[in-house]
């Protein structure tokens with residue numbers, strides 16, 4: 001029987017690269033299949049101006065090799081997309097990963113052969129890869145969502161999507177630009193496009209909360225200090241809610257006096273970034289606490305944006321703070337003080353259709369040369385359901401998930417033996433530092449593969465009852481918070497027709513990884529492990 005590897009990994013982002021390395025370390029033959037022509041995953045595709053990570057560089061990086069984390073120098077507190085891609089390439093070179101990565105190849109179908117207990121994987125390059133184990137490292141935010149803007153075919157200008165940005169870059173000098181989307185990607189791109197373009201019109205459907213990054217270079221002293229404490233910081237990260245070493249849950253907003261609250265909010269605002277959300281124990285639990293945190297941010301917006309009508313349009317009022325993913329920016333709100341930037345509220349005045357030279361709302365017409373879509377992703381499941389993945393009895397994963405994605409621990413799906421999903425639905429994934437979340441899943445899966453080899457196990461499959469129980473836990477946990485009170489991509493609400501199921505696990509990275517460890521220690525409860533005979 002043809003067998004190309006022990007493990008086929010789909011995707012050469014941070015998850016797939018480390019999966020390859022870890023599998024090799026354990027003596028497995030692994031092959032990675034990657035659509036792009038380079039490693040890096042999301043950081044390969046998302047090259048829009050201003051693209052930057054909003055988790056701090058020293059934290060958003062691999063911890064599995066102390067040599068690697070000691071030798072790499074991050075220039076900025078928050079790394080740019082080119083720096084992260086440079087890092088990913090360095091990791092690929094340093095660990096000699098490329099020889100087992102098939103670039104420019106898209107997986108189109110995967111079928112579990114029950115007779116042989118192997119996966120057969122088809123690609124757009126033709127041919128078949130065969131291996132006992134299939135690991136989907138396809139990313140949570142890797143399938144761009146292109147909105148159905150009426151009459152978009154009429155538009156004669158250029159249409160660009162932030163998540164599929166031209167490799168050669170785009171020069172907006174002298175151009176009129178329109179942008180749709182004010183989530184993290186839009187909020188990062190808008191200040192950069194505004195600096196270059198002749199004019200920028202931002203078509204906003206929903207304003208988002210954004211906290212300043214206060215980005216800047218990391219001084220050699222700070223870098224040396226953090227590196228000296230790396231093992232302590234990584235330990236703290238692994239035992240934290242978000243997989244990060246920033247202080248969390250320092251205080252409950254409602255326990256503070258109004259004056260103390262202002263001090264705490266201001267402190268977190270001045271620190272910048274996600275800790276404005278994670279430092280407060282009750283911000284995602286209690287609507288009153290949440291509203292206090294939200295109003296502080298709205299007042300900051302009102303203080304920054306000079307035109308009071310524009311400021312009010314930028315103040316999010318329809319959803320709790322943090323229920324749509326928090327954004328982290330550099331100069332976002334300040335950009336609306338520029339004379340060449342206009343904000344249009346397309347919820348109040350919806351787009352009617354696009355014209356050859358721009359678009360029309362119910363009351364106005366707008367002209368631009370280029371339309372930028374910063375309209376997000378078919379998150380968490382899109383990359384899995386677009387592939388024809390067939391498990392036992394030829395059942396399609398897409399059909400199995402038509403009423404909502406369920407995966408035991410977010411790692412494995414009943415009926416799809418020997419397949420694992422890194423950062424799959426039901427794992428903390430996007431609520432955590434993704435690099436550490438990748439490492440935790442990779443290490444857990446690798447240990448299970450080694451356990452199987454040692455014990456003559458050929459088939460590993462999630463139990464359907466364990467999967468149901470886990471899915472209930474994921475849903476009930478989310479329902480206890482304010483996360484479900486917004487039409488977010490966490491819920492699949494941004495994709496028409498997608499079932500509304502809250503996909504990330506909200507109890508935290510540390511709680512989750514302890515659960516995974518307990519499952520392993522119990523001999524993999526919730527999994528059926530069977531010999532091949």
Ligand code: NAP
Pocket residue numbers: 052053054055141147148149162180181182183184185186187188204205206325346374375376377430489494
């Ligand atoms: P997003 O958060 O889903 O935002 C999409 C934006 O497009 C929203 O403002 C949405 O409005 C708007 N939109 C979508 N369809 C539209 C339509 N038909 N008409 C008008 N507006 C439309 O997508 P994203 O900004 O790409 O970010 C997605 C996630 O990627 C982030 O939440 C984050 O997890 C990750 N990300 C991370 C970084 C980083 O720094 N690490 C940077 C970028 C992205 P509605 O809200 O009204 O739907």
